[in-house]
Amino acid sequence: MTNASPTVYPYRLRIPGPISVPERVRQANAKPVVNHRGAEMRAILGEIQRLIKPLFGTQAPVLTFGSSGTGVMEASLVNVLAPGEKVLALVHGQFGERYAQIARALGAEVDVIESEWGQVPDPQQVAASLDKAQYRAVVTVHNESSTGAVTDLAGIGALLRDRDTLFLVDSISGLAGMELRQDEWGVDIAVTGSQKALMCPPGLGFASVSDKARKVIDRDDRCSRFYFDMRKALAGVDNNETAFTCPVSLLFGLHEALTMIHEEGLPQVFARHKRLSDALRAGCVALGLPAFGDQAAASRTVVVASVPEPLTGGAIVKHMYENYNTVIAGARNKLSGKVIRIGTMGQISEADILTDLHYLERTLTALGHDVPTPGCGVAAAMASLR
Numbered sequence: 001m002t003n004a005s006p007t008v009y010p011y012r013l014r015i016p017g018p019i020s021v022p023e024r025v026r027q028a029n030a031k032p033v034v035n036h037r038g039a040e041m042r043a044i045l046g047e048i049q050r051l052i053k054p055l056f057g058t059q060a061p062v063l064t065f066g067s068s069g070t071g072v073m074e075a076s077l078v079n080v081l082a083p084g085e086k087v088l089a090l091v092h093g094q095f096g097e098r099y100a101q102i103a104r105a106l107g108a109e110v111d112v113i114e115s116e117w118g119q120v121p122d123p124q125q126v127a128a129s130l131d132k133a134q135y136r137a138v139v140t141v142h143n144e145s146s147t148g149a150v151t152d153l154a155g156i157g158a159l160l161r162d163r164d165t166l167f168l169v170d171s172i173s174g175l176a177g178m179e180l181r182q183d184e185w186g187v188d189i190a191v192t193g194s195q196k197a198l199m200c201p202p203g204l205g206f207a208s209v210s211d212k213a214r215k216v217i218d219r220d221d222r223c224s225r226f227y228f229d230m231r232k233a234l235a236g237v238d239n240n241e242t243a244f245t246c247p248v249s250l251l252f253g254l255h256e257a258l259t260m261i262h263e264e265g266l267p268q269v270f271a272r273h274k275r276l277s278d279a280l281r282a283g284c285v286a287l288g289l290p291a292f293g294d295q296a297a298a299s300r301t302v303v304v305a306s307v308p309e310p311l312t313g314g315a316i317v318k319h320m321y322e323n324y325n326t327v328i329a330g331a332r333n334k335l336s337g338k339v340i341r342i343g344t345m346g347q348i349s350e351a352d353i354l355t356d357l358h359y360l361e362r363t364l365t366a367l368g369h370d371v372p373t374p375g376c377g378v379a380a381a382m383a384s385l386r
């Protein structure tokens with residue numbers, strides 16, 4: 001329940017996904033459903049392939065599933081693993097932990113390189129592990145939404161290019177807000193979801209598949225798989241068909257979202273995400289909430305700010321919601337209480353982050369935190385935007 005008047009304070013979804021869906025996308029989602037195997041749907045699926053590949057930085061096929069992000073993380077593993085094979089999981093936050101858990105659930109033997117949360121995996125450590133064991137896959141998270149740290153995919157991919165080991169990457173909260181160059185960086189399967197920088201409602205998962213990965217996927221000795229069997233999905237992709245009934249309405253919306261991204265221009269989209277995340281981070285710092293983690297690897301799609309004691313992230317989140325109808329995120333993991341997280345992805349503008357900072361200042365003041373000078377958060381953000 002919210003106490004804030006919804007007319008004075010309209011609902012603002014400012015978490016790092018799902019994000020607020022633009023009106024154009026919502027209109028497209030509402031179009032009449034067509035035959036999922038007819039000419040109209042094939043045309044849309046073909047256009048989606050053409051428009052989405054540059055976001056992955058790949059020429060490889062991009063497979064579409066009705067799924068959350070976790071589903072396509074599982075799909076990436078179930079298609080390449082046989083039980084008992086080894087996986088090297090590079091963990092620097094909650095979603096890296098999840099990738100490792102999925103691999104274990106599928107019967108893999110999982111070695112973990114854990115970096116301090118807020119830091120990023122170190123390619124040299126990865127190189128040392130690769131010399132000691134034969135891994136079927138290295139798995140990691142591009143943009144760790146729980147900490148706001150961005151992995152050096154190029155550095156790790158370069159280590160795997162001449163090995164049999166595959167490189168599987170969760171770019172669920174990175175893709176479309178930050179550069180991903182799958183082919184150049186040597187990523188074999190990149191997965192993402194619709195509800196983040198792709199600006200759609202939740203429900204679509206995507207996986208792009210390199211030739212190197214495809215050779216492994218095609219083997220019959222992999223884990224048992226059915227719905228997520230990429231062999232079935234790959235068989236139809238060139239004819240713009242999906243193996244099973246595709247989420248027609250969500251795909252109409254995705255097509256619109258991709259059109260919007262290309263109208264703005266991919267470099268411009270990435271630059272806007274960087275500009276706004278830098279400004280929001282500067283505003284948080286000015287308010288007395290230091291940026292969390294390694295700032296050389298700072299995310300462009302989520303701002304993670306440390307919360308000084310005796311404040312707690314939970315209290316800030318609650319106050320922002322109850323008083324300003326503004327939904328930001330805390331943490332439900334080992335950073336619980338210690339950080340707040342605000343999404344900076346999708347169709348956002350200066351107005352969004354300046355509003356965030358204004359409400360954040362009022363919230364902090366109400367909670368008894370000494371804000372250095374009134375308006376300092378907004379002022380710092382505006383200085384960063386200039």
Ligand SMILES: Cc1ncc(COP(=O)(O)O)c(C=O)c1O
Nearest residue numbers: 068069070095145170172173193
């Ligand atoms: C980096 C990352 N990976 C995986 C997931 C899980 O995606 P889903 O909740 O759609 O299953 C999320 C969701 O927030 C995420 O941010």
